[in-house]
Amino acid sequence: MQGSNWLNDYELSCAFQHLEFPILGTPINMAVTVALTQMENSQWWSADKIKEVQFKQLYQVITHAIHTVPHYKTIPLPKSPEELLNNWYDIPVLERGDIGGEGENLVSTKPPKGHGKITTQFTSGSTGQPIGVKNTELSRIFWRAFTTRDHIWHQRDPKWKLGHIRVAKKGQAEYPGTKGMGWGSLKGKDALIKTGPIAGLNINATVEQHAEWLMRANPEFLITYPSIIQRLAEYCLKKGLRPTNLQQVETISEVMTDKVRALCHDAFGVKIVDLYSTRELGYLGLQCPENNHYHVQSEGVYLEVVDEEGKMCPPGLPGKILVTPLHNFAMPLIRYAVGDYGVMGQPCSCGRGLPVLKSILGRERNRLRKPDGSYRWIAISAKGYGELLSIAPIREYQIIQVSLNQLEINFAVEEDLSPEQCDKISDWAQNQLHFPGEIIVKSHRELERSSNGKLELFKSLID
Ligand SMILES: [Zn+2]
CATH class of the missing domain: 3.40.50.12780 (ANL, N-terminal domain)
Structure with a gap:
């Protein structure tokens, strides 16, 4: 050619x-x-x-x-x-x-x-x-x-x-x-x-x-x-x-x-x-x-x-x-x-x-499992990330599926998120992830990494 x-x-x-x-x-x-x-x-x-x-x-x-x-x-x-x-x-x-x-x-x-x-x-x-x-x-x-x-x-x-x-x-x-x-x-x-x-x-x-x-x-x-x-x-x-x-x-x-x-x-x-x-x-x-x-x-x-x-x-x-x-x-x-x-x-x-x-x-x-057992691909839009950053200066995040009914979202931030910020983020997550179960928001200084040093965006403890 x-x-x-x-x-x-x-x-x-x-x-x-x-x-x-x-x-x-x-x-x-x-x-x-x-x-x-x-x-x-x-x-x-x-x-x-x-x-x-x-x-x-x-x-x-x-x-x-x-x-x-x-x-x-x-x-x-x-x-x-x-x-x-x-x-x-x-x-x-x-x-x-x-x-x-x-x-x-x-x-x-x-x-x-x-x-x-x-x-x-x-x-x-x-x-x-x-x-x-x-x-x-x-x-x-x-x-x-x-x-x-x-x-x-x-x-x-x-x-x-x-x-x-x-x-x-x-x-x-x-x-x-x-x-x-x-x-x-x-x-x-x-x-x-x-x-x-x-x-x-x-x-x-x-x-x-x-x-x-x-x-x-x-x-x-x-x-x-x-x-x-x-x-x-x-x-x-x-x-x-x-x-x-x-x-x-x-x-x-x-x-x-x-x-x-x-x-x-x-x-x-x-x-x-x-x-x-x-x-x-x-x-x-x-x-x-x-x-x-x-x-x-x-x-x-x-x-x-x-x-x-x-x-x-x-x-x-x-x-x-x-x-x-x-x-x-x-x-x-x-x-x-x-x-x-x-x-x-x-x-x-x-x-x-x-x-x-x-x-x-x-x-x-990553695939999220919904309470009824069906899968949903996590699809956070570019606008969604922008909204998240406007709520709090998030450095990193990780979503953990704890059970069919519960997600935990860990955030790395310089200062603990206020209860208002947690509420806003919880609403944001419900809206972005379309997950009908409970969403728990936690603040951390650092997030735990896998053995290759990579932070996994999503981890499921149920599969
Ligand atoms: Zn070639």
Whole structure:
């Protein structure tokens, strides 16, 4: 595929009246197009060349951070990208728990004006530490370039119908599901390329409903979670159901296994493409078009897999994943521990110079058991995390299911929560978790971690 021109394969959305040829999009979409066109080349560069340009960009982020971000002002200022590379391990790892709340200390006092409007994304990742990460228009341009790269790599036809079984609040995308036009949240001229219809369904529908929806909506392309595709594939195999249009499944958020890949192939005759991204950091790894491992998206992030001392693990050895986004100048995160563990691999047979992430360990999405025995996926919205942080400066949280009728939520806070705050949080939790049983709120200075050092967002004592 080297040297192919992706623009020939897609129909761009036109932003101008009376313009048939050549097509031009909105300024933002033209910026995405230019980024993507350069990335079409850079993916084939040697690993050394990629690292060299990454350090030129990292040098920009880090000198900006030292000058304008309180948290980083004590880091020695490197004189050049080469010096930064040589002293890289002197920069301390940033743990999620160090950020705390909205992380004012990490926000730049002088974000570059030209990088566009700043927005805040609230999230808790997989580790139960709610944070708000600020981002600029510039980082969102790269986000969209990677979304499109994923479509190009996996040869998706933009005319396909996209089916999406997703985490959504109660009342949203409930069975029998939603219908619309265009795959993303952007429509018409705001979208980069013209895409086909979309059908959506709430993850918390039953497996019977998921299967009925899949047969009825009959999408070419399905996006969901590994645990959902596993449950759906097992059910469809047992019932002899096989959707006729399905061409490809994409999975997000949880650990993908060979077993689930094989099951999906048995049930639906299609391959799974897995994706590694987080709300606050963007795309970290895309699955290789030719292999089941991931390529680090080095044009957007510098990703490391490190040992206890924060030094690089050799390929094949598991370690903590650290990420430094290359274009976030509103709230630079440097050597940020995402909360996942990973294993780097040897250079890829496909010829791309983008580093290989062989596997990702420890991602999980959690299932809550309701008093009637049914399951519900915990789906706290970005807005929900924002509301929680407005009640109290929560550093970390963990939900423990003590029994079918009782949840305990432990919070790490500097000062004990007041009875009013506890009441508010209890109401908040009832509302977010849709758990009809009792919810007990407790304050702690520190939360207990599992043996690998990871804080489990959700623990069940009943399964
Ligand atoms: Zn590859």
